[in-house]
Amino acid sequence: MTAKQTPLYQQHIDAGAKIVDFSGWQMPIHYGSQLEEHHAVRQSAGVFDVSHMNVVDLHGSGGKAFLRYLLANDVDKLKTPGKALYSCMLTDDGGVIDDLIVYYMNEDWYRIILNAGTHDKDMKWINSQLPDFPDISLNERPELAMLAIQGPQAIEKFSSLLSDENAGRLAELAVFQAYEIDGMFIGRTGYTGEDGVEVILPGDKAAELWKQLMTVAVKPIGLGARDTLRLEAGMALYGLDMDETTSPLVSGLGWTVAWQPEERDFIGRAALQTAKQNGLEQRMVGLLLTGRGVLRSHQQVQFTDGSSGEITSGSYSPTLARSIALARVPASVKIGDSCEVDIRGRMISAVVVKYPFVRNGKSLIETEQT
Amino acid sequence: MSNVPQELKYTKSHEWVLAGDDGQVTIGITDHAQELLGDMVFIELPEIDKELAAGDECSVVESVKAASDVYAPIAGTVIAVNENLADTPELINEDPYGEGWMFRLQIADVNELDGLMDAEAYEAIEAEE
Numbered sequence: 001m002t003a004k005q006t007p008l009y010q011q012h013i014d015a016g017a018k019i020v021d022f023s024g025w026q027m028p029i030h031y032g033s034q035l036e037e038h039h040a041v042r043q044s045a046g047v048f049d050v051s052h053m054n055v056v057d058l059h060g061s062g063g064k065a066f067l068r069y070l071l072a073n074d075v076d077k078l079k080t081p082g083k084a085l086y087s088c089m090l091t092d093d094g095g096v097i098d099d100l101i102v103y104y105m106n107e108d109w110y111r112i113i114l115n116a117g118t119h120d121k122d123m124k125w126i127n128s129q130l131p132d133f134p135d136i137s138l139n140e141r142p143e144l145a146m147l148a149i150q151g152p153q154a155i156e157k158f159s160s161l162l163s164d165e166n167a168g169r170l171a172e173l174a175v176f177q178a179y180e181i182d183g184m185f186i187g188r189t190g191y192t193g194e195d196g197v198e199v200i201l202p203g204d205k206a207a208e209l210w211k212q213l214m215t216v217a218v219k220p221i222g223l224g225a226r227d228t229l230r231l232e233a234g235m236a237l238y239g240l241d242m243d244e245t246t247s248p249l250v251s252g253l254g255w256t257v258a259w260q261p262e263e264r265d266f267i268g269r270a271a272l273q274t275a276k277q278n279g280l281e282q283r284m285v286g287l288l289l290t291g292r293g294v295l296r297s298h299q300q301v302q303f304t305d306g307s308s309g310e311i312t313s314g315s316y317s318p319t320l321a322r323s324i325a326l327a328r329v330p331a332s333v334k335i336g337d338s339c340e341v342d343i344r345g346r347m348i349s350a351v352v353v354k355y356p357f358v359r360n361g362k363s364l365i366e367t368e369q370t
Numbered sequence: 371m372s373n374v375p376q377e378l379k380y381t382k383s384h385e386w387v388l389a390g391d392d393g394q395v396t397i398g399i400t401d402h403a404q405e406l407l408g409d410m411v412f413i414e415l416p417e418i419d420k421e422l423a424a425g426d427e428c429s430v431v432e433s434v435k436a437a438s439d440v441y442a443p444i445a446g447t448v449i450a451v452n453e454n455l456a457d458t459p460e461l462i463n464e465d466p467y468g469e470g471w472m473f474r475l476q477i478a479d480v481n482e483l484d485g486l487m488d489a490e491a492y493e494a495i496e497a498e499e
Contacts, residue, residue, distance in 0.1 A: 018408075029408075029435075030408060033408075033409055033463075034408055034409050034434050034435070035409040035411075035434060035460075224408065224434060224435060228434060292412065292414075293412055293414075293432070294411060294412050294432045294437065296437070315434060316411040316412070316432075316434050318434070323411075323412075344430070344437065
């Protein structure tokens, strides 16, 4: 299979990107320095091409009933048009098929944004659940591009490119809320722990917006920095921090499961309820490396009582200038516990911390926990 | 294109070797290698006086992206390491053949240097990747 390119491929090449294969897409990993890109998002503003993500529109009056069954979070919480919700989509066993964002645009239109790497199985699963629900049509929107503009100056810089009416709407936009105007779908969401927007627009308009963003000093940011930014922000990454073998309850995503109202049946509910009643044996925590090295996925974590856990995702934190990780550990582990991580055969000291590690450019670690 | 200085010797595993007159050699990783790995964040260096055989894993360069072993290009005893890399690992990105050097060996047999690649041969390896 030939790797796919987004409508912004040429912009990446022009910006000096190093291109890698990401789930069958030719995507920029960095444009020279991942660290500089990371800092640009924490300190000013950057733009990510996330056009590889899967945008699916659900039209018809049956959308709400379907999504209330399909998703572990409850779209009935969405009352204001444009409001978004983060949710997991579960198997019958309570494993995570994918995590997604769903926007409630109106009674006849929900928009879902799913991961690129899970595209085929997501669509197969969603389509397999659909026949039981009337009055819905499902439309994938591969012709759309998506740009995430993130950072403390992201909204100000993006706003300077917009019509007065659009800029006015943006200034009023609440977090986790979207609107449509001038052919753009603009949501105040992101995956970095900074303020910003995600903009969905026709693919043939994406390069123009990209170029305009460059003129107001918004920096292009690759997938490398996207990963370190989301890790600092304590946001789970599908495939590492959770997958079909782990439930949201042991992945730090229990808050996304809507148990109320009790009469709402959703796929995976029975399995999660049983797991909860039996007592959860594991939970997700943050780790901060106190020794030298870099924490990585799948490294083993040893606690002083002999119990052990595993790092689900780890990296170097450019903001903290230390290595951090998310780890699935025994439920008995407490914040502040010390542990050792097996890094390439050597046991290196680390401490259990609360996450997120960084929010809005500021460390949440040094002041509170060390 | 990455920089491949003519005066250095190279290995397939992307180390460079600068031969001194006195049986001492300086070793680092190539511009191509640092480019592949990206921003360095942690460098583990060999211990002074350690005796290495050619091909021994003796050091680790870790970027934001991944960890990678560095191999001894040639047999010898470690006589110096670049202490600056502990606090400024980015020297390897900025100046891989200069300030970003990693360690020095006193080699046993200078003839072993002939077994290493010259710049032209290393450029051919890079071109294949």
